[in-house]
Every structure is written in C-alpha cells, then in structure tokens.
Amino acid sequence: MGKARSYCIIHPDSVSHAKFGYSRADVTIEFPGEFKTGQDGLRDFAFDRVFEPSAGQAQIYQEVARPAIKDVFERMANCLFLAVGASGGGKTFTMTGGTKRFDDRGLIPRSISAVFETLAARTDREDFRVAVSFFEIYREQVIDLLSKAYAESATRHIVRSEREAYNLLFEGDSRRHFEQLPSNSETSRGHVFFQLYITRANAEAVLAFVDVAAPSPKQSSIDTSIAQSLAALRAVARSMCAGLPADQNSTLLTRLLEQWLTHDDIVTLLPLKYQSCGESYDFLQLARILHQALKSRAGACEGHPRKSSPVAGPMPGTVGACPADTTSRDRPLSHTFTPTFAMRTPRNLDACECIGPDTEAAPAIRSLDMKIPTPARNRCRVPKAEAPSVPPGPVPAGQAARVFGVDVRHRHSLPVVRAGVAREASPFRGQARPLGMPHNLVSAHATRVAHVTVNPHVNITRPGLANASATCTYSPMRGGRPSVSYSPLPMQRVVARPYHSEGRSRSISPMPGSGVTSAPFPWVPIPAGVKSWAPGHG
Ligand SMILES: Nc1ncnc2c1ncn2[C@@H]1O[C@H](COP(=O)(O)OP(=O)(O)OP(=O)(O)O)[C@@H](O)[C@H]1O
Structure with a gap:
C-alpha cells in the first residue's frame, strides 16, 4: 500500500486571527454553534506536520518532497503531491513558488533540481530518462499546457537537463488559466497536473504535483465545475473511508486521480489562510477525509513500477496514454x-x-x-x-x-x-x-x-x-x-x-x-x- 502523509502550511496572514490556532501537528478552529454541527467549540485537525508561517519553502521541501525523491531512486516509487485549499491559501505558492524571492521557489522546481542533482551524482545516470508532462483540467476538459491544445493525450517531453525541465514548467505555467479575484489576484481556474517521469529500463516512477483549484464566491460556470470536482473528490474519499466502492468517474479530476488514490504514495497538502470559519473548516475537513481515506487503503502495492502514466491512463476523451518517448518539441x-x-x-x-x-x-x-x-x-x-x-x-x-x-x-x-x-x-x-x-x-x-x-x-x-x-x-x-x-x-x-x-x-x-x-x-x-x-x- 502506498504511504500517505498530510501537511498543513499556514499562510502568514492567518497568524493573528483569534479563532484560529495551530501547533506542530494540529490545527484548531473555533466556530459558532449554528455552524455545521450545531455545537459550539473548537475543532481539531491532525496533520503529520503543520508548518508555521516562518517555515521557509526550503524546509517544506526537505520535509515534504525530499523523501519522495529518495524513494524514486531507491525503489522507483510514485508519489502524488495533492494541494487542496481555499482560494488564496497558497497552493500555487507551495507547488510552483512565490513571486519575489528565489528562496520562495516551490516544490516543483526544487524537485526538478533534486532529480537532476541526484542523477548527476550517480554513475549509472545514463540509464535514466526524465520526462515531463504538464496539463490542466479546465471546464472539465484537459488542456495540454505544453502544446496549447485541448488534449486527447498529454504530451510527454523528455528533458535532458534541469534547464529543459524548468523551461517546460515556465512555458506551461504561462498558459494556465488564472483570474483576478478579490481573494487572490491570480486565482487558478483549473486543476493543474505537473508530472515528472523518471524511467529506468522498464521501470518508471512518477512524481505528480497537482494544484487543485478552489471555487470562488463568484459562482460562475467555472466555479460550478470546480465545486463539482471537489465534491466528487470528497465523495470518493468518504466512500474509501467507509470501505465502499467509490464513483471515480463522475468528474475528470477524480478519474485522473483514481489510480493514485488506490495505489500510490500520496502527500496531501493544505495551505491554509484563515479567512472564514466555514471555508477553513470545509478544506480542513476535506484534507482530513482524504488522509483518512488514504490511510485506510489496503491491498495496493507500494512503489510498484508503472508501465504507463498514472494520470494519463487510457480514458477516451480525456488524457490518454502518453507516447513513451516523445522527444522535446522544437x-x-x-x-x-x-x-x-x-x-x-x-x-x-x-x-x-x-x-x-x-x-x-x-x-x-x-x-x-x-x-x-x-x-x-x-x-x-x-x-x-x-x-x-x-x-x-x-x-x-x-x-x-x-x-x-x-x-x-x-x-x-x-x-x-x-x-x-x-x-x-x-x-x-x-x-x-x-x-x-x-x-x-x-x-x-x-x-x-x-x-x-x-x-x-x-x-x-x-x-x-x-x-x-x-x-x-x-x-x-x-x-x-x-x-x-x-x-x-x-x-x-x-x-x-x-x-x-x-x-x-x-x-x-x-x-x-x-x-x-x-x-x-x-x-x-x-x-x-x-x-x-x-x-x-x-
Ligand atoms: N507561505 C506563504 N508565504 C508568503 N506568501 C504566501 C504564502 N502562501 C501564499 N502566499 C501568497 O498568497 C497569495 C495567494 O497564494 P496562491 O496564489 O499560491 O494561492 P492559491 O491557494 O493557489 O489560490 P487560488 O486557489 O486562488 O489559485 C500569493 O500572493 C502568494 O504569494
């Protein structure tokens, strides 16, 4: 069975809020009686680790992603990093990076660097191949961010250096759908998958970084679509917790996550900016249910090599199997x-x-x-x-x-x-x-x-x-x-x-x-x- 870990990353603007507290492994919020359960009081949410705002991106990378990179090379283990949370909480900041300082670069660029640094230090580096795919689920359609197209299959690009991988990251990033909203001046409007494939002989390990979009109060059709996929994700997690078969086909997000949810190492990330009790509670609960569901998995094999991309499984009309060895585009x-x-x-x-x-x-x-x-x-x-x-x-x-x-x-x-x-x-x-x-x-x-x-x-x-x-x-x-x-x-x-x-x-x-x-x-x-x-x- 794949490992499951969950982390909460506290946004700096949350610190001073009176109805919100956290410790090293807990987040506590207080909510009024009429909300959700009808009971006054505090609610605790446990995580493997809660990162306080002073924790830098380097520390978060070391604790959250570094073990997964090691596992890639030691046992060809796949790992999914799944960032969920309300708009403006810091999902994109955590995954891709912040805006002002080089030190703010996120898990994806740091993992790219780590993969190539690890390879550079290995004598058998010639045996490995690294590839990248980058796509977005926008309005229930897959857009390949590296080929600018609505996609039947996400293109996989072989990258021979850190620089090439960065190039693709930034190229794809510039094609993501963002919108300026009050909660965040650059709000992601699609669920974004960045995947690194590390192949050796017939074995392949995949590191997937998924930035799950959050619905905004605008309630546009995009918000509806985002809300539906989050509801589906929640429903899948609940079914898994209850040991019931989950309907993973209801949205593209859950379909693309299916294989991960059932098999692989998953790191759930909840970047949290305490804004309102309701919103924070919803996402804290989602993170908790997801984590419980993942912990309750059984029967899946740990670190098994993949033959095909976990996200790019053969699903007609969505992201299909990636061509194995597509060379970098010109x-x-x-x-x-x-x-x-x-x-x-x-x-x-x-x-x-x-x-x-x-x-x-x-x-x-x-x-x-x-x-x-x-x-x-x-x-x-x-x-x-x-x-x-x-x-x-x-x-x-x-x-x-x-x-x-x-x-x-x-x-x-x-x-x-x-x-x-x-x-x-x-x-x-x-x-x-x-x-x-x-x-x-x-x-x-x-x-x-x-x-x-x-x-x-x-x-x-x-x-x-x-x-x-x-x-x-x-x-x-x-x-x-x-x-x-x-x-x-x-x-x-x-x-x-x-x-x-x-x-x-x-x-x-x-x-x-x-x-x-x-x-x-x-x-x-x-x-x-x-x-x-x-x-x-x-
Ligand atoms: N840990 C952090 N430290 C400093 N600034 C942060 C942190 N997390 C997020 N921010 C800042 O908060 C703002 C919102 O972050 P970000 O865009 O990553 O949120 P998001 O969760 O991806 O939102 P959305 O769902 O709307 O896309 C950005 O300006 C980002 O730089």
Whole structure:
C-alpha cells in the first residue's frame, strides 16, 4: 500500500486571527454553534506536520518532497503531491513558488533540481530518462499546457537537463488559466497536473504535483465545475473511508486521480489562510477525509513500477496514454538560447528587468533577490571570440537581429528613446548608477504576445517566461563590440525585477547549467506585416 502523509502550511496572514490556532501537528478552529454541527467549540485537525508561517519553502521541501525523491531512486516509487485549499491559501505558492524571492521557489522546481542533482551524482545516470508532462483540467476538459491544445493525450517531453525541465514548467505555467479575484489576484481556474517521469529500463516512477483549484464566491460556470470536482473528490474519499466502492468517474479530476488514490504514495497538502470559519473548516475537513481515506487503503502495492502514466491512463476523451518517448518539441528560444534563469511572470506582465547572471556561474546560483548588484559582480567581458560583431550606430526601426540565437528587434527607431523608457523602469532608478554600468544595461519588455523586444542593450523574453541571460552591453550610440555581462563570482547576485501593472509578480527561478551560444548579429529587415517578432520569424 502506498504511504500517505498530510501537511498543513499556514499562510502568514492567518497568524493573528483569534479563532484560529495551530501547533506542530494540529490545527484548531473555533466556530459558532449554528455552524455545521450545531455545537459550539473548537475543532481539531491532525496533520503529520503543520508548518508555521516562518517555515521557509526550503524546509517544506526537505520535509515534504525530499523523501519522495529518495524513494524514486531507491525503489522507483510514485508519489502524488495533492494541494487542496481555499482560494488564496497558497497552493500555487507551495507547488510552483512565490513571486519575489528565489528562496520562495516551490516544490516543483526544487524537485526538478533534486532529480537532476541526484542523477548527476550517480554513475549509472545514463540509464535514466526524465520526462515531463504538464496539463490542466479546465471546464472539465484537459488542456495540454505544453502544446496549447485541448488534449486527447498529454504530451510527454523528455528533458535532458534541469534547464529543459524548468523551461517546460515556465512555458506551461504561462498558459494556465488564472483570474483576478478579490481573494487572490491570480486565482487558478483549473486543476493543474505537473508530472515528472523518471524511467529506468522498464521501470518508471512518477512524481505528480497537482494544484487543485478552489471555487470562488463568484459562482460562475467555472466555479460550478470546480465545486463539482471537489465534491466528487470528497465523495470518493468518504466512500474509501467507509470501505465502499467509490464513483471515480463522475468528474475528470477524480478519474485522473483514481489510480493514485488506490495505489500510490500520496502527500496531501493544505495551505491554509484563515479567512472564514466555514471555508477553513470545509478544506480542513476535506484534507482530513482524504488522509483518512488514504490511510485506510489496503491491498495496493507500494512503489510498484508503472508501465504507463498514472494520470494519463487510457480514458477516451480525456488524457490518454502518453507516447513513451516523445522527444522535446522544437522550441526555438530554448534550443539555441540558453537562459540562465527564468522568472515565472504574471499573466499580464508589462515588463521585467533582469541583470546578469553569469551563465557559466549559473549552476552555483542559489540565491536570487531584489537587491542591486555591485558593478564588480555584474561586469565582466565576454571572451572576444564569443562576441558577435555588430555594426555601430542606431538600429533602424523595424530591423531585427538574431542575438545569441534569439530573434530580437527594436520597436523604436532610436535606441536612445528606448533608453529613456528603460531608465524609468531601471533597477537603478533613484539611486546612483554603478560606475561604468549603463543605466539601461538590461531591460526586457514582455507582453503576452510571443515576441521579443530589445533595447540597445538587450534582451529577451517570451510570455510568462522571462529568460534572461546573455546581457548584451553593446550600445549602438557608442559603437564597438557587444559584450555579455558575466559574473566572475560563483555566488552571483542576480537582479530580477518583475514589473506588473498592478505591482504583482510571480516567482523567480534559476536556470543552472547553461552556456551562451553566440550567433551572427546581422540586422535584418522585419518582414512586412509582422507586428510582433515571434521567435522563429527569422
Ligand atoms: N507561505 C506563504 N508565504 C508568503 N506568501 C504566501 C504564502 N502562501 C501564499 N502566499 C501568497 O498568497 C497569495 C495567494 O497564494 P496562491 O496564489 O499560491 O494561492 P492559491 O491557494 O493557489 O489560490 P487560488 O486557489 O486562488 O489559485 C500569493 O500572493 C502568494 O504569494
């Protein structure tokens, strides 16, 4: 039988609430007599561990997910991480990550890193293959987030490095359905499955991370669909507790979870922001019933190897069997351009700014914050051999170029105008500009449309995924050769400033293990009629 663990993660905004308390393994809420049971008083909910708000993501990862990664390599055990909870409680924060600090990256990126770090340390690493699938249940349909399509089958992409896996994570993340609601400015509107498949010979272990959407008070049709699937999940758990056959076919969520619920290791996560007694009680109870149901399972085998994806079982009309060895899709930005880190950006990102880091030092980067780097940390010339030659002078409007394998173009005729814009959004705004560093050293402007905009000095992005790496310091106004900002220090401090129309942003993660590939830098006319310069147009 698979193991079952359950954790509660307390949201920082819950702490001061009088009707809510928690200890290391219990959450207690107080509710009035008329609510639910008709009895006044306190209700206790036990967990394997309750993480107080001061517990960082690193600690949560260590206790929650690290054992599962070990089990993958020791006994090819599958594990499902199932995050449930009310809107705004922190499910996405726990699974994918927070917005402001690198330290806030969640279970998925940390697990990706751990899998590749473990592999790197093994002599038999060549025997393993890692693949990723990423899909969303939205309005009772599966959307493959890696192929942008309503899916009969979720595509499985082989990933050969941490960077490739991150790329897919951020790519898919940018395609998720979010909505701005009072409870959360970025509310997930679909149940999201991110799966890592680790295969060796005929054995396969799957790590699945499921972020279960919560209904909002808006009561739209999406909310109805979400509420129905949660009710179905609750009903399945109740049947399991009672030892009765469960109707798992009533919703797509329960159908996709069926095999997990009956067989595998499951970690239930309840990120909890105490908002109202009713809502908290509902989800605390759901977590409890789920945990009880999982504990009561019998007869399933522990850590059995899978032949096919647990979530992508053969179900007509839904996610079907994944093709076993689909190779990575051709992703123009990533196969020639090697980002050093990626920012999980807001859906309606206006612009972001990134500085550094050294792509060669990137594997050592484990710290990312919002501070301004010192010039010493941020300036280092790219070897001349790598520096593409650029003709001096302003880049004419409507011209494009391929910089380090990435298509870029100017949207403005005069770089100097662009520079003015960049300065406004510069990380150095209001501060003394570090000596020798152009104030607009890096400025990547992204819109939701897949295009790349460049100012005279850089750079690169695509929707939902601001890839920053090669920091071209070439200034058309100064002429000369372009160079790339490299950090000479292993613990490069990276600056990443997500800008957003409402001041919101998403998390930041590194792209270790990358290197910069250079490419010719000819300015070429943008084809007539092309409004946004999408990767691949060149
Ligand atoms: N442990 C935490 N520490 C700091 N901030 C947190 C924490 N958990 C969540 N947040 C913040 O709370 C907000 C809501 O979190 P998140 O979007 O992860 O909630 P959610 O449960 O996924 O909500 P929804 O169901 O609406 O999508 C975000 O701004 C997030 O950064």
